[in-house]
Amino acid sequence: MHILCPSTYGFWRGVSDEGSCKGAARIANMLFDEEWTGWLPIYAWAIEHEEGVIVVDVGETSRVHQTGYFPSWHPFYRRATKFSVHPDEEIGPQLKALGISPRDVSQVVITHLHTDHAGGLVHLTDARFWVSEQEFKRASGIGGQIQGYLPQRWPRWWEPSFIRFDHGPFGPFEKSMSLTKKGDVLIIPTPGHTPHHVSLVVRGSPSLFIAGDTSYNQQLLIEGKVDGVSPIEAVARQTLAQISALSKETPIVYLPSHDPESQSRLLNCSILKMA
Numbered sequence: 001m002h003i004l005c006p007s008t009y010g011f012w013r014g015v016s017d018e019g020s021c022k023g024a025a026r027i028a029n030m031l032f033d034e035e036w037t038g039w040l041p042i043y044a045w046a047i048e049h050e051e052g053v054i055v056v057d058v059g060e061t062s063r064v065h066q067t068g069y070f071p072s073w074h075p076f077y078r079r080a081t082k083f084s085v086h087p088d089e090e091i092g093p094q095l096k097a098l099g100i101s102p103r104d105v106s107q108v109v110i111t112h113l114h115t116d117h118a119g120g121l122v123h124l125t126d127a128r129f130w131v132s133e134q135e136f137k138r139a140s141g142i143g144g145q146i147q148g149y150l151p152q153r154w155p156r157w158w159e160p161s162f163i164r165f166d167h168g169p170f171g172p173f174e175k176s177m178s179l180t181k182k183g184d185v186l187i188i189p190t191p192g193h194t195p196h197h198v199s200l201v202v203r204g205s206p207s208l209f210i211a212g213d214t215s216y217n218q219q220l221l222i223e224g225k226v227d228g229v230s231p232i233e234a235v236a237r238q239t240l241a242q243i244s245a246l247s248k249e250t251p252i253v254y255l256p257s258h259d260p261e262s263q264s265r266l267l268n269c270s271i272l273k274m275a
Ligand SMILES: [Zn+2]
Pocket: 112, 114, 193, 213
């Protein structure tokens, strides 16, 4: 089994998560803080497993640059984010550049349905998609649009399968789902950034922790800082504590979607060391 270099496609510019981490202040900071982060990557991941290629998240589409692609009425898109995505940076061309035909992808896991993780669905027409049922419900319809999701942009044919956590506990995590017969690629619940966010663990030595948005980067995990998007701070904090506990049980490489260091951490197998 190989895990390939993450596909880098597109960059996301979010407002700074520094400053106060408390409740409403976290969210206010995200919308009104004039201090922007630098451009951040949007990583996706391809696992070349003998049972088939597994992709985690599908990144963003270059259609973000079309007028009206994002709802102009939504404060998040007006104030808290900017994107830069070239057509070659979408998941389809990125997989091809790695020598993987999108048709060879057998399974796709979406950590959560925010647009920068689900904007490239259209490229993977032959795969089975795995999504949390509750996340799917939260993101659907007008309610989803108010929450900042873009269900109106999902392809009409798109019909995900729902994750079933039937594989028992994994380390400090109460439940998991295996994507392989071997049990070496697991989906685990990591609520926080969204209430039903999931992450992926590729077991090995070290194991790889494909984190989605559990924290925007490794340093924020180490400092236990919760981002401005998480609706319930205590839930996000609990997940960060579980990841920390896992790292003390077994060596892991921590790979958040927007951490500019994730790619080199994967290439160098840099183990997460909590204080
Ligand atoms: Zn997100």
